[in-house]
Amino acid sequence: MSVQPRTLFDKIWTDHVVTEEPGSPAVLYIDLHLVHEVTSPQAFQGLRERGLKVRRPLQTVATLDQALPLPADVPIADELAAKQIAQMEANCREFGIPLHG
Numbered sequence: 001m002s003v004q005p006r007t008l009f010d011k012i013w014t015d016h017v018v019t020e021e022p023g024s025p026a027v028l029y030i031d032l033h034l035v036h037e038v039t040s041p042q043a044f045q046g047l048r049e050r051g052l053k054v055r056r057p058l059q060t061v062a063t064l065d066q067a068l069p070l071p072a073d074v075p076i077a078d079e080l081a082a083k084q085i086a087q088m089e090a091n092c093r094e095f096g097i098p099l100h101g
Contacts (some may be wrong), residue, residue: 033060035097037067037088044091057096062088064101 006014013028020026035043040062047054054060067081076082092099 031059035060035062035088036065037062037084040091041084041087044095047095054095054097058098060095060097062092062097062099064088064099068101 013026016028016030018027018029064085067076067078067084076085089099089101091097
């Protein structure tokens with residue numbers, strides 16, 4: 001009996017399926033969440049409004065990767081970028097998420 005080769009995507013997908021019922025999207029177990037400063041403020045606010053915590057904060061990794069100036073030792077001139085970074089830092093402190101600035 002020959003085994004059909006699988007792609008890396010197929011292997012990862014199969015290893016993370018919790019349930020997959022016909023006519024419904026698959027439910028996957030996600031073992032690592034990546035967040036950054038531009039789109040995560042809305043997610044954290046949604047958690048606050050619903051009285052929820054991050055289920056597994058040590059399996060969530062936060063990075064500052066969109067709003068930082070280059071080189072990194074230059075002060076942030078963009079006011080919106082500075083607010084996004086400050087909010088990400090506050091969210092990570094509040095929810096116990098490791099932040100890689």
